[in-house]
Amino acid sequence: MGICDVLRYLMATNRVVLVTGASRGFGRAIAIELAKGGDRVILNFRRSMTEVQGVYDEIQKLGGQAKIYRADMGDESKISGMMDVIRDEYGHLDSIIANASFGIPGPLLTTKSKAWDITMDATARSLLNLAQYGVPLMRQGGHIVSVSSYGHERILPGYGVVGVAKGAVATLTKALAVELAPKGIIVNGVLPGVSPTKSMMAIPGAAEALEMVTQQTPMGRLVTPEEVAKVVAFLVSGHANMIVGQQLIIDGGAILV
Numbered sequence: 001m002g003i004c005d006v007l008r009y010l011m012a013t014n015r016v017v018l019v020t021g022a023s024r025g026f027g028r029a030i031a032i033e034l035a036k037g038g039d040r041v042i043l044n045f046r047r048s049m050t051e052v053q054g055v056y057d058e059i060q061k062l063g064g065q066a067k068i069y070r071a072d073m074g075d076e077s078k079i080s081g082m083m084d085v086i087r088d089e090y091g092h093l094d095s096i097i098a099n100a101s102f103g104i105p106g107p108l109l110t111t112k113s114k115a116w117d118i119t120m121d122a123t124a125r126s127l128l129n130l131a132q133y134g135v136p137l138m139r140q141g142g143h144i145v146s147v148s149s150y151g152h153e154r155i156l157p158g159y160g161v162v163g164v165a166k167g168a169v170a171t172l173t174k175a176l177a178v179e180l181a182p183k184g185i186i187v188n189g190v191l192p193g194v195s196p197t198k199s200m201m202a203i204p205g206a207a208e209a210l211e212m213v214t215q216q217t218p219m220g221r222l223v224t225p226e227e228v229a230k231v232v233a234f235l236v237s238g239h240a241n242m243i244v245g246q247q248l249i250i251d252g253g254a255i256l257v
């Protein structure tokens with residue numbers, strides 16, 4: 001038994017946690033934070049094996065435990081297949097961090113039905129399916145945290161159907177919280193402010209927009225993925241179980257001004 005195995009043994013909790021979209025950005029930071037706390041983390045991603053492998057390697061280096069699982073969150077059959085693997089391998093699931101999101105922005109008037117379906121499936125129906133297939137594995141209670149944005153409350157030009165999907169995530173987070181609280185499953189969400197992640201920087205004009213938000217934010221800077229990860233870790237820690245059905249805004253006060 002090497003030093004890493006000893007570390008892994010000492011750190012491990014019995015908790016099994018699924019983080020969707022764990023290959024970069026907020027999902028990456030959340031996965032690493034939870035693994036540091038001793039959770040066994042399932043790293044879901046869809047496209048980039050290289051990126052997710054980097055997260056896996058970092059967790060290994062820290063003495064944590066992880067497993068990589070590729071599945072498109074917009075595909076119900078892939079979500080149910082992933083939950084089958086988690087059941088067979090771990091026997092249970094304690095937390096789901098529904099972070100992955102994929103959307104096709106643009107003006108609503110020219111949004112095609114296909115773009116609506118892709119966006120709503122990957123961003124909103126994914127949360128519903130994760131709960132439908134994941135809750136049966138949460139036999140001792142558990143936690144579900146949605147990672148979303150407040151782009152449904154403050155209408156961002158061009159965000160289009162992505163903002164609509166975020167509205168669905170907000171309602172689903174509250175409705176699931178009420179439905180699942182009697183089972184001891186605590187559902188909440190986090191709404192980070194803008195951050196220069198890959199999907200954000202792919203939006204034309206993102207650098208200028210981020211600079212403007214930085215200037216306007218009372219804290220004088222943007223939130224980091226690591227700061228968001230610490231809030232998620234608190235929500236699933238068991239110390240926050242009377243916070244139910246909330247979406248916590250983590251943006252340094254940007255929404256206030």
Ligand SMILES: NC(=O)c1ccc[n+]([C@@H]2O[C@H](COP(=O)([O-])OP(=O)(O)OC[C@H]3O[C@@H](n4cnc5c(N)ncnc54)[C@H](OP(=O)(O)O)[C@@H]3O)[C@@H](O)[C@H]2O)c1
Nearest residue numbers: 021023025026046047048073100101102149194195197199
């Ligand atoms: N960045 C911001 O400013 C900001 C602000 C507020 C809220 N958010 C929210 O934070 C969450 C994470 O965004 P991010 O900014 O961290 O983005 P990111 O860095 O681009 O990461 C997105 C992650 O989701 C995965 N992903 C995308 N579509 C997927 C699908 N259909 N199935 C499975 N995995 C999928 C990506 O993996 P692959 O590329 O390999 O598919 C990647 O791991 C999103 O819900 C986003 O709306 C972001």
